Amino acid sequence: MYKFLPYMTNDYSTGLYNEGVNDIYHSAFGALTEAYEKFINPLNIKTYMKDKMRLNVLDICYGIGYNTKALLNEILTLDISGKEINIDCVDNDKVLIELSPFISSRINLLKRIKAKKYLRKNVESYDEAKKIVNLKTGINKTYKIHDLVNQILIKNLINEYGHDFLSEESKKIMAENENQAFFDLSTLKFYKFLLNFEVILHLKQNKSAFVHNIYYKNISKRIIDVFKKKHLDNISINFCPKDIREHLKETDKEYDIVFLDGFTPSKCPCIWSEEFFNKLYSLMSADSILVTYNSSAPVRNAMQKAGFYIGNTLNNKNDIIGTVAAKNETYIKHELTEKQIGLLNTKSGIPYRDENLLLDNDTILLNRKNEFDSSNLISASQYLKKNK
Numbered sequence: 001m002y003k004f005l006p007y008m009t010n011d012y013s014t015g016l017y018n019e020g021v022n023d024i025y026h027s028a029f030g031a032l033t034e035a036y037e038k039f040i041n042p043l044n045i046k047t048y049m050k051d052k053m054r055l056n057v058l059d060i061c062y063g064i065g066y067n068t069k070a071l072l073n074e075i076l077t078l079d080i081s082g083k084e085i086n087i088d089c090v091d092n093d094k095v096l097i098e099l100s101p102f103i104s105s106r107i108n109l110l111k112r113i114k115a116k117k118y119l120r121k122n123v124e125s126y127d128e129a130k131k132i133v134n135l136k137t138g139i140n141k142t143y144k145i146h147d148l149v150n151q152i153l154i155k156n157l158i159n160e161y162g163h164d165f166l167s168e169e170s171k172k173i174m175a176e177n178e179n180q181a182f183f184d185l186s187t188l189k190f191y192k193f194l195l196n197f198e199v200i201l202h203l204k205q206n207k208s209a210f211v212h213n214i215y216y217k218n219i220s221k222r223i224i225d226v227f228k229k230k231h232l233d234n235i236s237i238n239f240c241p242k243d244i245r246e247h248l249k250e251t252d253k254e255y256d257i258v259f260l261d262g263f264t265p266s267k268c269p270c271i272w273s274e275e276f277f278n279k280l281y282s283l284m285s286a287d288s289i290l291v292t293y294n295s296s297a298p299v300r301n302a303m304q305k306a307g308f309y310i311g312n313t314l315n316n317k318n319d320i321i322g323t324v325a326a327k328n329e330t331y332i333k334h335e336l337t338e339k340q341i342g343l344l345n346t347k348s349g350i351p352y353r354d355e356n357l358l359l360d361n362d363t364i365l366l367n368r369k370n371e372f373d374s375s376n377l378i379s380a381s382q383y384l385k386k387n388k
């Protein structure tokens, strides 16, 4: 049975916990805030898109889509007439892809008490989630996802899978009483509206042009005009419910922006290996940028070996919160410190390896452990002692 374990993060956006890997999908600090700070803000998308007519984005480990949603939210504030925006959203969990437009990124005031109750129930075993209860920091309300963003996702899901795109599993999750706090009512209403008209249309298709007209009149009032005015037809989203390594082997796209947001390397090393970054490098344009929350030595070393320039990403308090990798050095705004560079050449910097992008996570971890144990490289602690 599918385990859907939501909890309320500290900016009132919905986070998920995965019991199988004993890992959270989203930081307790705030799922939406994290998407903005670690993935969107470092891109400076307004400047990046200024002279570009095409933007190909790859969202690796889309999950419930915070990074794509935050990007679309920003794109909605720009003039995109004449530009073509393509986002490939890859995740091997199709249920999450289907649920993504409906999951609330700002839990409603009245539902927050109920949502809080489920924190203990759903993520009791995970330390970081427990911290939310004690987090004393102010709630970050800076970011809010526009309703249109979820409507764009629904429009694209319908294009790809038809009106009734929700699987039985997803319908069951959405119907569960205890999950209600985590779903967004206005998006649900929008989808039901589309679905009802589709059913009426289907029944009366040949009998009544009248119904057809109402359908398009309503849709046009509610969204088609907005879609046209904002040039939202220039945006296409492709949902790819598969292993990202399979997608990389099949695609012939050239990506400009890559979000890399998988579980940590110790849980899911197959998306952090040297060969994985080699493959990504070959699929990225000369002017491309990859962003990730991860800043560990094996990941950064693998990126560098693949040919990327790498740098730190910072939040507005100047804390290091992740890594940016690019083929063009001018996109590196905050260079690595000498200590960070030194650590890449220690045992800790030994990359994960996955020669044909086929190995399972356990084998990749075991192979790295063996390489680590037999390595003559200096250890990270020795290096740090020497370079205080």
Ligand SMILES: C[S@@+](CC[C@H](N)C(=O)[O-])C[C@H]1O[C@@H](n2cnc3c(N)ncnc32)[C@H](O)[C@@H]1O
Pocket: 024, 025, 026, 060, 061, 062, 063, 064, 065, 066, 067, 090, 091, 092, 093, 096, 242, 243, 244, 245, 261, 262, 263, 268, 270, 271
């Ligand atoms: C940390 S969560 C991603 C959170 C997501 N970016 C969001 O905004 O909700 C990691 C995701 O990686 C997916 N995943 C794990 N291994 C994968 C693989 N080999 N290929 C594609 N997706 C994978 C999981 O299903 C999960 O949704």
